[in-house]
Amino acid sequence: MWLDCAIIGGGPAGLNAALVLGRSRRHVLLFDHNRPRNAVTHESHGFITRDGIPPRRFRELAHQDIAKYPTVTIKPDKAIEVTPYYGGFRIKTSNGVWFQARTIILAAGLKEFLPSVPGIQRFYGRSLFSCPYCDGWELRDKPIAIISESANAFHSAKIVYNWSKDILVCTNGENCLSEAQQGQLERKGIRVNRHRIRELVGENGMLNRIRFENNAEVKRTGGFISPRWDQAVSFGEALGCAMTSQGGFVTDAFGRTSVRGVYAAGDSSIIAPTQLIIAAGEGSKAAIGANTDLTNEDFYN
Ligand SMILES: Cc1cc2nc3c(=O)[nH]c(=O)nc-3n(C[C@H](O)[C@H](O)[C@H](O)COP(=O)(O)OP(=O)(O)OC[C@H]3O[C@@H](n4cnc5c(N)ncnc54)[C@H](O)[C@@H]3O)c2cc1C
Structure with missing residues (x-):
C-alpha cells in the first residue's frame, strides 16, 4: 500500500x-x-x-x-x-x-558536537545549555560561563547579558574574539579567559567551578555553550x-x-x-x- x-x-x-x-x-x-x-x-x-x-x-x-x-x-x-x-x-x-x-x-x-572540554556532556542539559531563550530564566543573575570556541562567542555573551551581568567568556584556547569585541565586552564588565579548560567541577550535572590549564579556578554555577x-x-x-x-x-x-x-x-x-x-x-x-x-x-x- x-x-x-x-x-x-x-x-x-x-x-x-x-x-x-x-x-x-x-x-x-x-x-x-x-x-x-x-x-x-x-x-x-x-x-x-x-x-x-x-x-x-x-x-x-x-x-x-x-x-x-x-x-x-x-x-x-x-x-x-x-x-x-x-x-x-x-x-x-x-x-x-x-x-x-x-x-x-x-x-x-x-x-550536535559540543566544545572540546573534558566531561562537558555531564553538565549539558543540567546546568550548561545552548539556548538562553530556553534556559536563561533559570540561570538569571547567577555567575555564568559562556563556553564557546567559535565566532558565536561575542553574540552569545551579548545576548546572555540580559539574564546575568556576571559573565565569564571562556574561549578554550581558541582565538575567536577580535580585539574590538574583547574591548566591547570588557566595557560591559564581561571578562574573557582565553586559556584551555582542564576540567569542569561539580556534582550531578550542576557546575560549581571551572579549572583552566594554568591551574586558575573560577566559580561558575551554569552557563551556555556553542555547539556545532x-x-x-x-x-x-x-x-x-x-x-x-x-x-x-x-x-x-x-x-x-x-x-x-x-x-x-x-x-x-x-x-x-x-x-x-x-x-x-x-x-x-x-x-x-x-x-x-x-x-x-x-x-x-
Ligand atoms: C539541552 C537542550 C535543551 C533544550 N531546551 C529547550 C527548551 O527548554 N525549550 C525549547 O523550546 N527548546 C529546547 N531545546 C531545543 C529543542 O529540543 C529542539 O528545537 C526541538 O526538539 C527540535 O525538534 P525537531 O522535531 O526538529 O527535532 P528533535 O526533537 O531532535 O526530534 C528528531 C527526532 O527524529 C528522530 N530521528 C532522527 N533520525 C532518524 C531516523 N533515521 N529514523 C527515525 N527517526 C529518526 C530522533 O530520534 C528524534 O526523536 C533544547 C535543546 C537542547 C539540546
Whole structure:
C-alpha cells in the first residue's frame, strides 16, 4: 500500500506534521527511533501551556493526541534509506522492511558536537545549555560561563547579558574574539579567559567551578555553550535537496524543498532559532504543504 506521507523523525516537528495530516485524513507513517537532541534535559521551557514540561512527558501527550487519528501510525524504528520510487519514495527501516510513500517530510533534527572540554556532556542539559531563550530564566543573575570556541562567542555573551551581568567568556584556547569585541565586552564588565579548560567541577550535572590549564579556578554555577550542528540524517542531500549556507534546507513557506514531494521541518530545516514551538509550527506548515500538493495532484487527475 502506498502511504500519502512518510515522516522521518518524531520530535515536535514530525509529531505536529502527523497530527495535521491525520486530521486531513491522510495515511501517514511516522518513523522515530526516539533519540531527540533535548533528551539530556529535564525540563523544556517556552512552549505556551507546556512551560517546564519534561521532554518525555511532551512526547507522551503528543502520542495521545495522534492516537485519535486512525490513519496515522507511529513506528518506533530507524529509517536508513530513502530513495525515489515510481514518482514517490521508498523508505527502508533498520529491520530491513521497505515502505512506499507519495511524499516525505524530513524532520529528523540535528546532531550536535559540543566544545572540546573534558566531561562537558555531564553538565549539558543540567546546568550548561545552548539556548538562553530556553534556559536563561533559570540561570538569571547567577555567575555564568559562556563556553564557546567559535565566532558565536561575542553574540552569545551579548545576548546572555540580559539574564546575568556576571559573565565569564571562556574561549578554550581558541582565538575567536577580535580585539574590538574583547574591548566591547570588557566595557560591559564581561571578562574573557582565553586559556584551555582542564576540567569542569561539580556534582550531578550542576557546575560549581571551572579549572583552566594554568591551574586558575573560577566559580561558575551554569552557563551556555556553542555547539556545532549537522543534519542528523543525510537523506535530503542524497535526494538532491538544495541546502542553505548554514546547512539547513532551502524551503518555501510550506516546507517544500527543491525536490518535488520532499518537505522539511524543525531544527533540520531552519538550523536556528531552535525551539520546540518553532519546530512544531514548522511541522504544521510542512503538513499543509504536503496535503495541498497531494490534493492538487488528485483533484485534477
Ligand atoms: C539541552 C537542550 C535543551 C533544550 N531546551 C529547550 C527548551 O527548554 N525549550 C525549547 O523550546 N527548546 C529546547 N531545546 C531545543 C529543542 O529540543 C529542539 O528545537 C526541538 O526538539 C527540535 O525538534 P525537531 O522535531 O526538529 O527535532 P528533535 O526533537 O531532535 O526530534 C528528531 C527526532 O527524529 C528522530 N530521528 C532522527 N533520525 C532518524 C531516523 N533515521 N529514523 C527515525 N527517526 C529518526 C530522533 O530520534 C528524534 O526523536 C533544547 C535543546 C537542547 C539540546
